[in-house]
Amino acid sequence: MATKSDSKRVLEVSRLNVEIPVPTGMLRPVQNVSLHVDRGETLCVVGESGCGKSLTSLAIMDLLPSKAKRTCDHMLLSGDSVFQIGERAMSDIRGDRMSMIFQEPMTSLNPAYTIGNQLAEALQRHRKVSSDEARQRAIYLLEKVGITAAAGRLGQYPHQLSGGLRQRVMIAMALMCGPDLIIADEPTTALDVTIQAQILHLLADLQREFQMGMILITHDLGVVARIADRVAVMYAGQIVETGTAQQIFNTPEHPYTRGLLECIPIPGKTRRGERLGAIPGIVPSLVGHMQGCHFASRCPQVSNACRSATVELLPTKQPGHISRCLLTQSAGAETPQREGAAS
Amino acid sequence: MNDIVLEAKDVTRTFMISGGFMQAKRPLHAVNGVDLRIRKGEVLALVGESGCGKTTLAKMLLGLLPPTSGSLELDGTPIETMDRLRVAQTVQPIFQDPYSSLNPRKSIGSIITLPLKVQGDNDPSTWRKRVDEIMELVGLPRRVYNNYPSQLSGGQRQRVAIARALINRPRIVICDEPTSALDVSVQSQILNLLQDLREELGLAYLVISHNLAVVEHMATRLAVMYLGRIVEEGDADTLFRTPKHPYSKALLESVLTPDPSLGVPDTHLGAAYPNPLDMPSGCRFHPRCVNAMPHCSAVAPRKIPVGDGHVECHLYDENEGKLAS
Numbered sequence: 001m002a003t004k005s006d007s008k009r010v011l012e013v014s015r016l017n018v019e020i021p022v023p024t025g026m027l028r029p030v031q032n033v034s035l036h037v038d039r040g041e042t043l044c045v046v047g048e049s050g051c052g053k054s055l056t057s058l059a060i061m062d063l064l065p066s067k068a069k070r071t072c073d074h075m076l077l078s079g080d081s082v083f084q085i086g087e088r089a090m091s092d093i094r095g096d097r098m099s100m101i102f103q104e105p106m107t108s109l110n111p112a113y114t115i116g117n118q119l120a121e122a123l124q125r126h127r128k129v130s131s132d133e134a135r136q137r138a139i140y141l142l143e144k145v146g147i148t149a150a151a152g153r154l155g156q157y158p159h160q161l162s163g164g165l166r167q168r169v170m171i172a173m174a175l176m177c178g179p180d181l182i183i184a185d186e187p188t189t190a191l192d193v194t195i196q197a198q199i200l201h202l203l204a205d206l207q208r209e210f211q212m213g214m215i216l217i218t219h220d221l222g223v224v225a226r227i228a229d230r231v232a233v234m235y236a237g238q239i240v241e242t243g244t245a246q247q248i249f250n251t252p253e254h255p256y257t258r259g260l261l262e263c264i265p266i267p268g269k270t271r272r273g274e275r276l277g278a279i280p281g282i283v284p285s286l287v288g289h290m291q292g293c294h295f296a297s298r299c300p301q302v303s304n305a306c307r308s309a310t311v312e313l314l315p316t317k318q319p320g321h322i323s324r325c326l327l328t329q330s331a332g333a334e335t336p337q338r339e340g341a342a343s
Numbered sequence: 344m345n346d347i348v349l350e351a352k353d354v355t356r357t358f359m360i361s362g363g364f365m366q367a368k369r370p371l372h373a374v375n376g377v378d379l380r381i382r383k384g385e386v387l388a389l390v391g392e393s394g395c396g397k398t399t400l401a402k403m404l405l406g407l408l409p410p411t412s413g414s415l416e417l418d419g420t421p422i423e424t425m426d427r428l429r430v431a432q433t434v435q436p437i438f439q440d441p442y443s444s445l446n447p448r449k450s451i452g453s454i455i456t457l458p459l460k461v462q463g464d465n466d467p468s469t470w471r472k473r474v475d476e477i478m479e480l481v482g483l484p485r486r487v488y489n490n491y492p493s494q495l496s497g498g499q500r501q502r503v504a505i506a507r508a509l510i511n512r513p514r515i516v517i518c519d520e521p522t523s524a525l526d527v528s529v530q531s532q533i534l535n536l537l538q539d540l541r542e543e544l545g546l547a548y549l550v551i552s553h554n555l556a557v558v559e560h561m562a563t564r565l566a567v568m569y570l571g572r573i574v575e576e577g578d579a580d581t582l583f584r585t586p587k588h589p590y591s592k593a594l595l596e597s598v599l600t601p602d603p604s605l606g607v608p609d610t611h612l613g614a615a616y617p618n619p620l621d622m623p624s625g626c627r628f629h630p631r632c633v634n635a636m637p638h639c640s641a642v643a644p645r646k647i648p649v650g651d652g653h654v655e656c657h658l659y660d661e662n663e664g665k666l667a668s
Contacts (some may be wrong), residue, residue: 049526077395123520125385129405191555192392192393193594194393194597194610194612195599196597196608196613197596197599197608200599201607201608201609204606219526219527220599222556222598222600222601225601225602225604225605226600226603226605226607227607239388244602244603245603246603248603249601250603260528261601263531264530264601265556265560266600266601267600268600270560272559272562272579273538273560274560275535277531277532277537278531278532278561279528292600338457
C-alpha cells in the first residue's frame with residue numbers, strides 16, 4: 001500500500017473534464033472542475049439535476065460509463081496520483097482509501113447476500129484478515145452507526161431492513177477500511193426528514209471522529225447549510241462559486257447562487273404565500289463548445305460581455321471565496337486567478 | 344359551518360396482510376380513526392414519515408379506495424353514494440412524479456382534453472378553447488399542444504398534470520408531494536403557480552409532503568400523522584410556532600433551514616419506526632417519545648382540544664390516563 005503523506009490535503013482535483021460522445025456531438029457534462037478537500041473537512045457540491053455533480057464524483061472514483069472520457073491536470077489522493085493508474089490499482093484504492101455512499105441503499109446493496117457477508121467482503125477485499133476479525137470490525141462499525149443488536153443484524157438480508165437502517169449499513173460498509181475520503185452522493189434523499197437528520201448527524205460525527213475528508217453531493221440547500229464547511233455550487237458542468245458555507249449563504253456572489261437561495265421558502269423568514277423567486281429559462285445544452293458564461297441565458301444581470309467572454313473563476317473580497325461571474329466584486333480583479341489554481 | 348368541502352369522520356382503512364406460508368392473514372391498520380375537515384380556500388397539509396398512512400388517506404379522499412369504516416363526505420354528500428364521475432368533478436389529484444403520471448404515447452393536448460371526454464362534456468366544439476385557456480392559466484406555451492410528454496421538462500410536465508387536474512374545475516386538489524421530483528428553481532415556480540391558482544379559482548388543497556419548508560410556505564392548517572392517526576392538528580402558524588405533541592416537535596426540529604450557523608439537529612427520535620403490523624400498545628408513539636410516562640404504554644391518549652385543533656398526548660390530559668382504568 002502506498003504511504004500516506006502527512007499533508008492535510010486528502011483530495012486535490014485540477015481541471016477535471018468529462019466528455020461523452022452522443023449522436024449530436026460531444027457532450028461535456030463536467031468542464032474544468034477543480035476542487036480540494038482537507039482532512040476532517042466537508043465539501044458540499046450543490047446544484048440542480050444535470051449540472052454534473054454526480055458525474056464529477058463518479059469521475060473521481062473512476063466509475064464513469066465506458067464511453068465517457070475523462071481528462072484532468074492532476075488528481076491526487078493524499079498526495080498520490082489516482083489518475084489513470086490502471087483498473088487494478090484503482091480497485092485497490094476504491095473502497096479502501098476512498099469510498100462512496102450512494103443515494104438509494106436498496107439498489108446499492110446486494111439483495112442475495114447477508115449484510116454481514118457484504119460488510120466483511122469490503123474489508124477482506126483489501127486487507128489480509130480472518131473472517132472473524134472482519135466480523136468483529138463489522139459489529140464495531142454497525143454499533144458506531146447506531147444499529148442496536150449489531151451481531152444479530154449480520155445474518156439479515158437488505159430487504160429485512162428499513163431504508164434508514166440500510167443507509168446506516170452503507171455508511172458502515174464505506175468505513176470498513178478506514179478511508180481517507182468519503183464521497184456521499186445524495187445520501188439522504190430517499191429518506192424521511194427525521195431519518196435524514198439522524199443520518200447527517202451520524203455522518204458529521206463519524207467524519208470528525210475518524211478525521212476523514214468528505215464530499216457530499218446534494219441538491220438540498222438545507223442539508224448543505226447545516227453540514228458543509230465549504231460549498232461548491234455547480235451549474236451546467238462548471239463550478240460557478242466556491243466558498244465557506246457562511247460566504248455562500250450570507251454573501252453569495254454569483255447570480256445563480258443568489259437565484260437558488262431566493263427559490264426556497266425559509267421557515268420563519270418567507271411569509272406564507274409570498275411569491276418565491278424563480279430562475280426563468282432552462283439549462284443550456286452541454287453538447288459541443290459553448291461561448292461565454294453558461295448562465296448568461298437565464299441571468300437577470302446579463303450584459304453583452306457575458307455572452308462572448310470566457311468567464312473564469314475570480315476571487316472575491318473574501319479569502320477562499322471565488323465566483324465565475326464578470327460582475328464579481330473582486331479584490332484583485334486586475335490579476336484574475338488562473339482557473340486551475342483556484343478553489 | 345357550511346363551507347366544509349370535504350370531511351372525513353372516524354375513517355379507518357385496514358388491509359389484510361399475508362402472515363406468511365400457512366399462516367392466517369393479519370390486519371394492518373393503515374388509517375385508524377381519522378377525522379379531517381377541509382374548508383373552501385383552505386390549504387391543509389398532511390405531514391408524517393413514510394408508512395404513516397398519508398397516501399392511503401389520500402386515496403380514500405379521492406374515492407379510489409373505500410374506507411373499512413367511517414364516513415367521507417364531499418360537500419355534505421357521502422362519497423359512497425356518489426358515482427365516480429361526480430367524485431372526479433369535485434376532487435382531483437396531482438401526483439409526485441410528472442414522468443410516470445403522464446401517458447407517454449398521448450400528446451399534451453389529448454392528455455388535458457381527456458377529463459372533458461370522460462365527463463361526457465356535451466359541447467366538444469369548446470374543448471380546444473378550454474384546453475387553450477387552462478394551458479395559458481398554468482403557464483404552458485400553446486405550441487406544446489401537439490408535443491409528447493418526453494419533449495417537455497419536468498416543470499412543464501407538472502404544469503400539464505396541474506392543467507389536467509383543473510380542466511373540470513374541481514373544488515379540491517389533492518397534491519401528493521407536488522414538487523419532490525423537481526429541481527429547486529422549478530419547484531418555486533410550481534409553488535407560485537399553485538398559490539396563484541388557489542386564489543384565482545378558490546380551490547382548497549390537501550398537500551401531502553415531507554418537505555416541511557414547502558408545507559410551511561403553503562399550508563393554512565397542518566395535520567401531523569403518525570402510524571395511521573392524526574396526533575396533532577391545528578392552525579399552521581400556531582402549530583409551526585408552538586408544536587405540542589412530542590412527535591410534531593421532533594418532526595419540525597428535523598427541518599433543515601438553510602442557515603449555516605446551525606448544525607445538524609439531533610432529534611432524539613429512536614431510529615426504529617415501529618412495525619405497523621405490530622402496533623405499540625397505549626400511545627403509538629411511546630417507544631420513541633422523549634417524554635414517555637408509565638401510563639403512555641398502557642392507555643391510548645384521548646383527543647384534547649387545543650385552540651381550534653386537537654392533540655393526542657397524555658402530556659396535555661389532566662386525567663393522565665386514569666380515565667380508562
